[in-house]
Amino acid sequence: xxxxxxxxxxxxxxxxxxxxxxxxxxxxxxxxxxxxxxxxxxxxxxxxxxxxxxxxxxxxxxxxxxxxxxxxxxxxxxxxxxxxxxxxxxxxxxx
Numbered sequence: 001x002x003x004x005x006x007x008x009x010x011x012x013x014x015x016x017x018x019x020x021x022x023x024x025x026x027x028x029x030x031x032x033x034x035x036x037x038x039x040x041x042x043x044x045x046x047x048x049x050x051x052x053x054x055x056x057x058x059x060x061x062x063x064x065x066x067x068x069x070x071x072x073x074x075x076x077x078x079x080x081x082x083x084x085x086x087x088x089x090x091x092x093x094x095x
Contacts, residue, residue: 007021010038019041022036035057036058
């Protein structure tokens with residue numbers, strides 16, 4: 001995933017494609033992985049509805065093109081992601 005990329009397409013377990021907007025990406029030295037946080041395109045247009053944010057590990061393929069999303073595997077990873085998300089949201093509110 002290239003820095004600045006704003007949308008990703010995720011294929012669910014039924015083979016359906018869903019377009020998501022990238023909230024932000026970051027790398028973790030502790031887990032030696034890259035992560036992406038994303039939400040369904042258009043979800044931010046309804047301010048009264050809570051947005052479901054998804055998180056996945058991101059593995060770049062060797063050719064440098066499209067990579068793959070991997071599930072978060074440990075509670076430690078989830079804790080780190082939650083902390084990064086809270087920091088991101090706090091910074092957004094300050095602007």
